[in-house]
Amino acid sequence: MPILEREAQWTGWMRLALDGDSRSYHLFLQAVTPHLRVLARRCASRYGGAPAEIEDVVQEVLLAVHLKRGTWDPARPIGPWLGAIVRNKLIDSLRRKGHRIDVPVEEVIDTLAAAPVEDDFDRQDAIALLERLKDPQRDIVRSISIDGKSVRETALRLMMTEGAVRVALHRALKTLAAMYRSNAI
Amino acid sequence: MKTEDLIRLMAEDRERPVRLPRRVFAALAAGGLMSVILLLVTIGLRPGLDAALAGWRVELKITATALMAFFALRLAFAAGIPGEPWSRRALWLVLPMGLIGAGILADLTILPSSEWKAAWLGRHAAFCVFFIPVLSLSPLALLIAALRHGAPDHPGLAGGLAGLAAGCLGAAIYAWHCPDDSPLFVTWYLIGIALSTTAGALAGRRLLVW
Structure with a gap:
């Protein structure tokens, strides 16, 4: 293209x-x-x-x-x-x-x-940042990203509102970025 | 976590991203308001303000510093955006600086040279150098907080420009109290503004890293 x-x-x-x-x-x-x-x-x-x-x-x-x-x-x-x-x-x-x-x-x-070369990279896991999150953030992140569940399903399972799940999700992303930045890995 | 998983996660994040311009202008306005109140409840307006405002000297001080605050704010905002060229916008600062320069020249022409030193020293130089940074504190704190939503290429620079904007606003507010009228006295303002700029740069290097 x-x-x-x-x-x-x-x-x-x-x-x-x-x-x-x-x-x-x-x-x-x-x-x-x-x-x-x-x-x-x-x-x-x-x-x-x-x-x-x-x-x-x-x-x-x-x-x-x-x-x-x-x-x-x-x-x-x-x-x-x-x-x-x-x-x-x-x-x-x-x-x-x-x-x-x-x-x-x-x-x-x-x-x-430029066009990317064929993406032959092993789909490697990034270092297990996820484990450093605290629950319920960790649970929510794992549910939506790795298990591929929707926000609604996640909310139902954790007996939280969808809004609360979304807030936790956003905070988790900020925390992940901060963990990278603060040289945690 | 695989990158695809992270992408899925980010796509589910519906939190609206912060629009930087609004935040930055609101921060300076709110901080400015707090400083105005601080001025009113502590040292108050100068006596004979109406008469003083009728002359060009006080008006010049207020206009020049307020203009400088405005242009510095636009610069700080640009410095908070990745890849945004800011250096050409810095040229706008020449305008208020030129105003001050013209005012100084005018006073040097009007006043006999025997009065230059007294006009420059004024009566409250030390207090002015102290109080302008004090008045710039709340705008600076709020500005830095707003700029944390930005992504400055150079955090120290963005902080410094925020400090410059806050310092100029502090000076513009102090001018409503300042009993020293001569543009020559504005050199003391500049020291106060420089202090605020330095504080902003130091804060930026710590707080605006993203």
């Missing part, structure tokens, strides 16, 4: 996502992830990073995109914003793992725009 077309598609999805369309958001995140993986792998291998770290880096970047999406102005294309977020997080994350790294933002945008 041509670069501009891809950016337009991502921008469109993210606009809908900010209006509350979770299907478009899902599509957006799924489309971006292979690019992030390529980028993280390239940066890490250049600096001798272990492949096991890659998925961690990818997840940390995704969390940042998610939690900071309110800073994107939907009137603009998403490329420069995404490029800057990804670059900042990538550098942060790799630095914390002991690599000295400096990636120009142009390179990030170019790589994001």
